[in-house]
Structure formats: structure tokens, C-alpha cells
Amino acid sequence: MKNWKTVSLFVCVFAFVREFRPIEPFYSAYMTSPAINITLTQATREVYSVGAYSCFVLVIIVFLVTDYLRYKPVLIMDGICGMITYGSITGHHPSLLKMQIGQIVYGFFFSSEVASFGYLYAMTDDKRYFQRITGQARAACLFGKFFSSALAQTISLVNGSVPYIELVYLSIFGMFFSSVWAFIMPTVNKSVYFHNAELTDEPSTSAAAVPNYSSTSKVKTATVATVESQLPAKKKEDVETVEKVNDKTLGDVLRYLWRDFKRSYSDPYVRKLSLWWAVAFGGYVQVYTYINVLYTDIILNMDDTSHFTLFNGAAESMNTLLGGIAAYYIGKLELNWFRVGDSFLAAGSILVGLALLGCFYIRIIWFIYGFYICYGCLYQTMLTVAESEVAKRCGRESYGLVIGFNSFIALFIHTIITYGIIQGHFISVTTAQQFLIYSVYYSVLGLLFLFFAVKSYFSPSTDSATTIIAK
Numbered sequence: 001m002k003n004w005k006t007v008s009l010f011v012c013v014f015a016f017v018r019e020f021r022p023i024e025p026f027y028s029a030y031m032t033s034p035a036i037n038i039t040l041t042q043a044t045r046e047v048y049s050v051g052a053y054s055c056f057v058l059v060i061i062v063f064l065v066t067d068y069l070r071y072k073p074v075l076i077m078d079g080i081c082g083m084i085t086y087g088s089i090t091g092h093h094p095s096l097l098k099m100q101i102g103q104i105v106y107g108f109f110f111s112s113e114v115a116s117f118g119y120l121y122a123m124t125d126d127k128r129y130f131q132r133i134t135g136q137a138r139a140a141c142l143f144g145k146f147f148s149s150a151l152a153q154t155i156s157l158v159n160g161s162v163p164y165i166e167l168v169y170l171s172i173f174g175m176f177f178s179s180v181w182a183f184i185m186p187t188v189n190k191s192v193y194f195h196n197a198e199l200t201d202e203p204s205t206s207a208a209a210v211p212n213y214s215s216t217s218k219v220k221t222a223t224v225a226t227v228e229s230q231l232p233a234k235k236k237e238d239v240e241t242v243e244k245v246n247d248k249t250l251g252d253v254l255r256y257l258w259r260d261f262k263r264s265y266s267d268p269y270v271r272k273l274s275l276w277w278a279v280a281f282g283g284y285v286q287v288y289t290y291i292n293v294l295y296t297d298i299i300l301n302m303d304d305t306s307h308f309t310l311f312n313g314a315a316e317s318m319n320t321l322l323g324g325i326a327a328y329y330i331g332k333l334e335l336n337w338f339r340v341g342d343s344f345l346a347a348g349s350i351l352v353g354l355a356l357l358g359c360f361y362i363r364i365i366w367f368i369y370g371f372y373i374c375y376g377c378l379y380q381t382m383l384t385v386a387e388s389e390v391a392k393r394c395g396r397e398s399y400g401l402v403i404g405f406n407s408f409i410a411l412f413i414h415t416i417i418t419y420g421i422i423q424g425h426f427i428s429v430t431t432a433q434q435f436l437i438y439s440v441y442y443s444v445l446g447l448l449f450l451f452f453a454v455k456s457y458f459s460p461s462t463d464s465a466t467t468i469i470a471k
Contacts, residue, residue, distance in 0.1 A: 010185045015116055016140045019145040024148070029299070031089075048103070049419075051106045052418040055110045059404070071115050078178065082109050090168055287372075294368060342449050343450075357436065360435045
């Protein structure tokens, strides 16, 4: 597709609707309500844990399947899996097995988020717009989550209590609409790896033999016509072969993946930022999953809960809104992040650790809401810096691979924490003590980057431009 703005519009609408899941801020409260009637321990150890394992197993598989199927079928299936996930918690006292199956399907839903960004890159010919459309898609995700949470809170306040089942059905409707929207989105003719004639093991040594197809279709047609008219018959066949050979074998794809992997992570700066990205994201998945469990735990232990109204939706909407605003303005801030990035990530990670420490020590729900909002604002700000810096340094077409691999490491960390701590195979802790562990987790990450900052300060200055991998 020629118009990158049209592509961005389609994906932004999809990303917005995909985040329309009003039940999410109240998920744990719903699980312990009379409609489901399971304990918090069952919810964390027997339901949420299944989703964690499913996400980890499926993330790489979905990445490859997405590229092979050219994105659109996976986007359609994404919404269907969302409907199955939320449909598994409908009805009176659904069985534990039904909810666990829903969490297995949720693993596909969570992992297929990368498909929307892959669709963006495959449908946009001009790589100069990659960073812009990536930012727009992420903004759409954040705004969708904000709108969903704010609507859930508004409905709860108007109703006088949280209408759990109504929010579940609204979430199912959002997933249904995302599938319908994905169905009407334009079809992708090529993908990054499996269906891409431009992929070669080595760059062409003759510009005349293989013309450049990165321009618009009119220029491409004129270029091919000119070249074909000037080349002998054998050369014409070579040009036609380049155009026709689009499908790659699995061996070819793995070779291209390994090539892009080495090229991207050969830069020490990319490796360092990816370390923060993967570790911080792994912690974020934990915090995002279990913050509602902490809310519910505090509410259940209050002396009088008869007149208390849950404001989980308001906290989630403010978390997303302020995080999005902070991310937007930090993205416009012109700083030499190569020099100050380590200090910024160190300070931010330590502050995040302090906010999560407050969630452990202070057992007042309003303070917990405030600490979580601070956490989200700081995390989204730091993530914006890490993502934008990685995008500048690694190859444009390799950016999706970097996102996928960093997410894989993050989900591996998430799985280890779930197995060892949440399910108690290593140590057994309470819900509040989980957040003490998260606090230490981020603080150690901050201290590690503080070490990097001090080391960088006393090291000879390095020109960051020399290691940029151009595409």
C-alpha cells in the first residue's frame, strides 16, 4: 500500500479496539465474586499461571506463523481468541478447566500483538515512516486502554457497583469488532521473511542487474521496463525470477532471522538497552497481572467494605493517560540519550522500585492506586526512550525481530517468577510480599544501570553514530 497514513489508520483503529476490554481492571475482583467464587490463591496459582506458561510457549511460534500467514489471518484470529478468553468466564460458576482453557487461548491473544506491528512494516514501503507509525500505533494502544478503563469506572459509578458480567460482554464485543475490522483491512502481499523477494543472503553486486524496488509502483514499473528493454533475454529472465521467487523455505527464513539477529545485537548499545527492555517488561507483565490481585486482597481485608466503591478502572485509566503523556513529551525531548540514557534508566528504575515498595508497606487502597499510577508513568517514559533508541540503532526491518526476542526474554522471566514465586515452587509469599520482590527486582536493575552510567562517565567518549546499523 502506497499511503502510509492509510496503513497507520487501519492499524491504529485495530490497536484501539483491541484494548477495549473493560473487565480487565476488575478481573481479579470478578474472579472472587459470587459469580465465579474462587479464592485469590486459586486465581493466581491455577488460572493466571496457565496464561503465563501459554504466553511463553506461543510467543516465538506466533511470531513465525504470523510472518508466514502474512499477518491478516493472525489479526482476525487474535480477536476470536479474545472472545474465547472472556467467554470462558461467563455463566454461573464456570469450571476451573474452562477458565484454564481460556487462559491457554489468551496466550495466543497476548503473543499476537506483534502481528499488528509486523503488518505495519510489511504494508509500508517507505522505511522513513517506520518510527512515526510505530509511535502512532503505541499511542492508539494506550488511548484504547485509557478509554476502556475510564468507561468501566464510569459505568461502575453510575450503576452503584461493578457490573462484572456486563463488562465481560462489552469486552467480548470489543474483541468481536477487532476481528471484523481486521477482516476488512487490506491484505498483505509480502511479509518480512517468508514472502519477500528482496531478501538475499548478500547484497547484490550489480545495481544494473537487479533494479531497486523500494520506490513507488510507477517508478518501479518504469525502471523494470527500462532495464528489460536494455538487457539481453537471459538477463530479462533473471529479473523475472527475482520478482517471482517470493516464498522462502523454513531454512531460508531461519538463516535470514539469524542474520538480522546478529546484525541487530552486534551493537553493544542495542544489547544494553534490550537488557533493560526485556527485564523491565518482564516485571511489568507481573505488576500489571497482579496489581488487581493486590487491590482485591486489600479490599477483602478491610474492616468495612459494604460502602466502598472500587476505583480500579480510574487508577488504570490515569496510569495509561499520564504514562502516554509522559511518553509523548519525553519522545520530543532532544537529549543525547547515548550519554545520559544509562543515568535516566537507572534513576527511573530505582524510583519504580520505591513506588512498588510503597505497595508493600502501605496497606491503604488509595495509596496503592497512587503508587501504581506513578509506576506506570515512569515505566512508559523509560520504555519510550529504550524503544526509540533501539529503533535508531538497529535495522528497520529487524525492529520487529528485536521486539519479538525482547518479549520472549521478558516472558521467560515472567514464567520463571510465576513458577518459582507465584506458584510457590521456590518460595511461598503473600500477594503483598510479591510487590516487595518486584521492588527489589527493579532496584537491582536500576543499580546495574547506575554502574553502567558511572562506567560510561569515566570511559573515553564514543561517537554513537559510528555504530548505527543503517538500513
